[in-house]
Amino acid sequence: MAWRPIMTTTIGVAGSGKTYSRVCYLVDKFLPHEAGKLYTNLPLKPAAIAEYCRKTFGSDPAEILNRIYLIPPEVLKKWEQEQEGPWDYFPHPIAGHIIIDEAHRFVSSQHEKEWARKWQVWIGELRHLHGSIEFMTQAENKLPREFKEECERKIVIETDESRRDSWFNIEWHYWYQLWAKLRGRYVPMTIATEMKNVGSKKFETTLETAYVRRPEIFALYDSFSNPNLGGEALGRPKMEYERMTWPRFLLWFFLQNPKQIMWRFGVVTFTVWMIFGGWQWIFTSFMAALSPSEKKPAAAVAKAPLMKPFDPSRGQGKPKDPEPTPAPGYEEFLDARRAATAMQQARSAVRNSRAVPDQAKGPVIDELEAALQQYEEAYKRSSEVVGMVGEEIILRDGSRFKKGETIPDGLLKGRSVTSFDRKTQLFVLDNGEHLKLGGLPKSATENLATAAKPKRVPVKTRVVSEALSGVADTGPQVDRNGPAGAGGPGVPGPSVPVPLGVDRRQVGNQPDHGAGAAGAGSGAAPAKSDPPSNPGSGLSPIGS
Secondary structure, three states: OOOOOOEEEEEOOOOOOHHHHHHHHHHHHHHHHOOOEEEEOOOEOHHHHHHHHHHHHOOOHHHHHHHEEEOOHHHHHHHHOOOOOHHHOOOOOOOEEEEEOOHHHOOOOOOOHHHHHHHHHHHHOOOOOOEEEEEEEOOHHHOOHHHHHHOOEEEEEEEHHHOEOOOOOOEHHHHHHHHHHHHOOOOOEEEEEEEEEEEOOEEEEEEEEEEEOOHHHHOOEOOOOOOOOOOOOOOOOOOHHHHOOHHHHHHHHHHHOHHHHHHHHHHHHHHHHHHHHHHHHHHHHHHHHHOOOOOOOOOOOOOOOOOOOOOHHHOOOOOOOOOOOOOOOOHHHHHHHHHHHHHHHHHHHHHHOOOOOHHHHHHHHHHHHHHHHHHHHHHHHOOOEEEEEOOEEEEOOOOEEEOOOEOOOOOOOOOEEEEEEOOOOEEEEOOOOEEEOOOOOOOOOOOOOOOOOOOOOOOOHHHHHHHHHOOOOOOOOOOOOOOOOOOOOOOOOOOOOOOOOOOHHHOOOOOOOOOOOOOOOOOOOOOOOOOOOOOOOOOOOOOO
16 A cells, blocks of 8 residues: 555635546546545546546456445535544544545534544544545635644645736636637646645645646546535536637637737737848848948039939829929039130140140140040030929029020020920920930930940140140240241240140250241141031030
């Protein structure tokens, strides 16, 4: 026979699962694996228990039936009326285990002390009778105070329905009902916490056992029955998941736990978002905030806002005009024109100069033409149409012109816009040519979107400055000591631009090959004239 405490007190409120946990102990441990008889007033079904032990553990059903003794209701009534006691009923020796449910009905703190003393004396003799006893009650203070001092083991029974889950902090009772609504079976758990007496009315926890409520265990006894009357199971009241429809049940579930669901659902949603890529967005934003902001270079010329193409899928209403930004004055773009004009004059001066050797003219002219091409491109782009606000078109130089107004300067000089279409972004000039947004008419210049960008050749500053100093030097040159100078003998003539690589001191020693040296009588060729400007550049007015 396995060791058992002589006296055990099992405590649990109504509905906590006291009977269920003790039936589990009897059919899973005591009857199939331990020796001794069982005396109890629990509403057991001996035949069903014997069959359960046979199927589960292979026990002999007849042996199991012979070990189960149910205390008759009339005997319990005599105990309750203090007419008889357990010492009058149980045999000698007992050689088994006694479980008395609702023990406070038979012996309690409300009974006479003499009656409690008789129970106490009988309990003290159980060791000699090879027996043990277990009192089941709803509260410990319902039993006599002396029982607490002599109790070797105390078992506290509670259901986990009142406990809360660690995630949503919602009682398991609601989760079990939700699970029962899905599966059709309400299956909470019963927790049995065992504590041993360490003296001075103190108990220490030694073991905690969880009993899953299984349907086959409920079939072994009459749940909700009155153990003192030996009656059958009473009708179990229906729970919410059995009485309510799905919409009403979900509303009831939410209204019972509004705070727990709302903010914890947000935490769960945030966690899922983080798992599926949210952390990448946070990391990228954090690194972007730490990186130094790039300083944007100041634009030399502010650009007017571009007009976006009209999207027919957004409706047939009039598109909203962009708000214009302040544009620079037209003088800034005229600077490019003046510089290009100066470059043309400098190029002509170099070509017509008699003081510069022919072999030195080539590099200087190439550099001047490269600089001229850069200024031509800047001047050319100043006449592009970049937007439209209201009934006005906006050029890249910031100037605005209404329909019918004549453009006074630039590549579109003398032209005016007769009509325009917002959808196609097409403008019609007075000469019948079509002008698109961001482009120029073919008669003025090629479309800049398809034109090849010029190769930028670095321009040497000294060549340009010295060339500009001789812009007006296109006439005949006079020797410093010659009599034919404009100012007479010894009077120097106008300065001549000197290219890079040519010593200025050698310029005065060069022979005069120009046509203006009439006294030499030589047959030198006449000075070359400036070739016509690029017909595609559209800058013919610059040199005029």
